[in-house]
Amino acid sequence: MKRILPAIALIAGLTLVGCSGGQDGGDKAQEDGGGAAAQTEEAPQATQLDEAQLKKILESTDADGLSFKTIDTTAASGSEALKALEQAEYEPSECKDLSMAALNAAQASDTTTVTGVSSDNTMSVGLVSLADDEAAASQLKTSSAVTEKCSDVSIKSQGIEMKMKFESFDATVSGADETVGVKATIDAGGQTVLNTSSISARVGNNVVTAANVADIDESTVSTTAETFVDAVKNAG
Numbered sequence: 001m002k003r004i005l006p007a008i009a010l011i012a013g014l015t016l017v018g019c020s021g022g023q024d025g026g027d028k029a030q031e032d033g034g035g036a037a038a039q040t041e042e043a044p045q046a047t048q049l050d051e052a053q054l055k056k057i058l059e060s061t062d063a064d065g066l067s068f069k070t071i072d073t074t075a076a077s078g079s080e081a082l083k084a085l086e087q088a089e090y091e092p093s094e095c096k097d098l099s100m101a102a103l104n105a106a107q108a109s110d111t112t113t114v115t116g117v118s119s120d121n122t123m124s125v126g127l128v129s130l131a132d133d134e135a136a137a138s139q140l141k142t143s144s145a146v147t148e149k150c151s152d153v154s155i156k157s158q159g160i161e162m163k164m165k166f167e168s169f170d171a172t173v174s175g176a177d178e179t180v181g182v183k184a185t186i187d188a189g190g191q192t193v194l195n196t197s198s199i200s201a202r203v204g205n206n207v208v209t210a211a212n213v214a215d216i217d218e219s220t221v222s223t224t225a226e227t228f229v230d231a232v233k234n235a236g
Contacts, residue, residue: 045132046130046131046132046133046204046205047205048112048129048130048131048205049112049127049129049206049232049235050112050129051112051114053129053235054112054113054114054127054129055070055114056235057114057127057228057231057232057235058070058114058116058125058127058228059116060231061227061228061231062227063118063123063125063210063223063224063227063228064220064223064224064227066118066119066120066122066123066224067118067119068116068117068118068119068123068125069116069117069119070114070115070116071115071116071117084157084158085099085155085157086100087157088155088156088157089155089156089157090153090154090155091153091154091155092149092150092153094149094150095149095150095153098146098149098150110130110131110135111128111129111130111135112128112129112130113126113127113128113129114126114127115127117213121213121214122212122213122214122216122220123210123211123212123213123214123216123220123221123224124210124211124212124213125208125209125210125211125224125228126207126208126209127206127207127208127209127228127232128206128207128208128209129205129206130205130206130207131205132205133177133202133204133205135205136202136204136205136206136207137177137178137202139207140178140180140200140202140207143180143182143200143209144168144180144182146166146182147166147167147168147182150164150166151165151166151167152164152165152166153165153166160188160189161188162186162187162188162193163186163187163188164184164185164186164187165184165185165186166182166183166184167182167183168180168181168182168183169181169182169183169197171199171201171222171225172222173199173201173222173225173226173229174226174229175203175226175229175230175233176201176202176203176208176225176226176229177201177202177203177204178201178202179199179200179201179202179225180199180200180201181197181198181199181200182197182198182200183196183197183198184196184197184198194213195215196211196212196213197211197212197218197221198210198211198221199211199221199222199225200225201225201226201229203229203232203233206232208225208228208229208232209225210222210224210225210228
């Protein structure tokens, strides 16, 4: 269990911090859809980037000296850490639904997602392209809502309890339409196993998320997010 504990913490943390999706975001999109229908009909149709385009952006972009390589998140579905997380007890219980929904968001048929990690294993980047601006805005709102509904979470797995605390912070990314910042601290066995800052930025119908997975300066997260926002805009 000690061997997979950091992996469980990382998956649990990043699903609530760096990923979006989940039921609340989808419901919100349906609620807003009726009022915005007339506007979206007249608006220029968004171009959804495919997996190959997102992968090219991720692997060809240098962020302040850091290069990135795509990782296969679908392989995580059978991992020992994810299985432990699926069987874990959450408090509040609804946070488990949000976490699992976020993990499954990459499999949605109307969403294109690519995830990567930096060459020095200190940063992760997620690129998501959706059908339109409204869908991307709804996804970003879900990331923000997590800090309200799951600001203090307990997870019990295989006899070990983890404590996760989330809080939003003001984040500004040049060139982005809107930005959400989330800080997360995950403790287990009296020790902090993950301390991360995540910045998600919307660029039209695309969402860029940068998060540190090691103890590095917060400014690096902001710089990375801004670099990939520029890369996505140039690709569009």
